[in-house]
Amino acid sequence: MIATEPRAAVELRKRMRKPQRHRLLHGYPLAAAMPTAEGVSPYHELRFDDGNGRGLLVGVLPHPFCNPAVSGCGFCTFPHEPGNAAKTTAVVKSVTGEVRRMEEFLFRGLWQRKVTGLYFGGGTANLCEPESFRELCQALAESFDLKDAEVTLEGVPAYFLRGSPWLLDVMRETLGARHYRVSMGIQTFDADRLKQMGRTAFGTPHTFREVVRVAHALGYTASADLLFDLPGQTLAEMRADVQKAIDLGLDHAGLYHLVLFAGLGTAWADDDDLLAGLPDNDRAAGNWRDLRGLMLAGDFVQTSLTNFERKDVHVTAKRFVYEDSGFRPDEFEIIGFGPSALSYIASRDFSSGVKVMNPTTAEGYTKAIRENARVWDKAFAYGPRDQRLLWLTRRLARLELPRDRYRSLFGADMLDDFSEEFEAIRGAGLVEVTTDAVRPTPTGMFFADSITAVLASPVLAANRAEQLDGKRRALDPALLADTRENDNSFGHM
Secondary structure (H helix, E strand, C coil): CCCCCCHHHHHHHHHHCCCCCCHHHHCCCCHHHCCECCCCCCCEEEECCHHHCCEEEEEECCCCECCCCCHHHHCCCCCCECCCHHHHHHHHHHHHHHHHCCCCCCEECCCCCECCEEEECCCCCCCCCHHHHHHHHHHHHHHCECCCCEEEEEECHHHHHCCCCCHHHHHHHHHCCCEEEEEEEEECCCHHHHHHHCCHHHCCHHHHHHHHHHHHHCCCEEEEEEEECCCCCCHHHHHHHHHHHHHCCCCEEEEEECCCCCCCCCCHHHCHHHHHCCCCHHHHHHHHHHHHHHHHHCCEEECCCCEEEEHHHHCCCCCCCHHHHHCCCCCEEEEEECCCCEEEEECCCCCCEEEEECCCCHHHHHHHHHCCCCCCCEEEEECHHHHHHHHHHHHHCCCCEEHHHHHHHHCCCHHHHCHHHHHHHHHCCCEEECCCEEEECHHHHHCHHHHHHHHHHHHHHHHHHHHHCCCCCCCCCCCEEECCCCCHHHCCC
């Protein structure tokens, strides 16, 4: 008799040959897989619970606009649109309206809630006019308790230093938060590659250094993202970029391998010469291990699959908390405002949850605000299986899956719930298993997409089977309740 290879091992091998897309960082389900909310009553409200002991994160996408010389910088897969000052201001004002009227837009239990982390992200978050950004900050300060919050403004380097007043000053003057950060997309220090990306107007190495200097002078910490495995890029060139980032004085750095393949839909994905210059996955994983070692030798500590923090910052109150908190869905809820924004809440026992998503385009988003309608147009109801998968995939990004925490939440061991999947992942050398935790190896960090796909396969198969049987998952009424239940205008006794 010929032994049949376990399904999970076959699936893992197949996944490891495919592009590793950082999809895990976006959470389960991915934005593209979020179902529409057409089946959800327009009168349903998302009910946050201040008494469940969880912290609160606030994500704000002021607008979806970005203006590189090459669409999406040639490689970017995030939703974005070309814009100008007038368009940006109009959308920022809509986001301000959503914050001020969040209870009208069916978000309950948030007024003056204490916030752990506030993050301004999106297309290019610092591409905002100062006055409209000030109004947005004032609305947030009035609506939430930010005195113990960390606040991050994300954007391209040059925009941190343009305009008057600076957005960095506006934040500090209006939000009254505990700590502030800047997060800029450097991508590379190579001038020719920046030109190829269409990012020459976004800053030079001199700009990068000036942003760090200004941030530190204001008491902010500074973060930057770098890309590696660019087409034709040698390991020596990658190491030079990382070393320059270390020498820049950054407090935090993110290392991301380039996601690029035929059919991706980006400008570079249609260029055969660029595609031919990419390393295969084995070589790309080797590059990752080398660059990771360089960061660790440079007095940085790894805090997530892709992020590193300077050791002397990591042990202080200035460490980066928003990302770390976001990878703990059992301990933090999240409310999102703006185009493409996501919100997530879970029941007190973490057996169910709801994730909703706002329209992705400026037009779709502002239309919902103008019509005083429920803003979010996509929703996913998590059942017990989904909650397990969500927890595993989010916590994996923190580099550790504590087995005792999983048992306390779900009443079982993860190695029993996903026995075949973990056996395959461990057999491929992607994780190490101890009595207290499951941890990705350095190679497993690179192939985290594959780990996630294998863990997800039995859950997705079970969900598909439910759909084929015509079953529809009920929404947890404690999380997403119909506002008409106590309104006599909708019925008679």
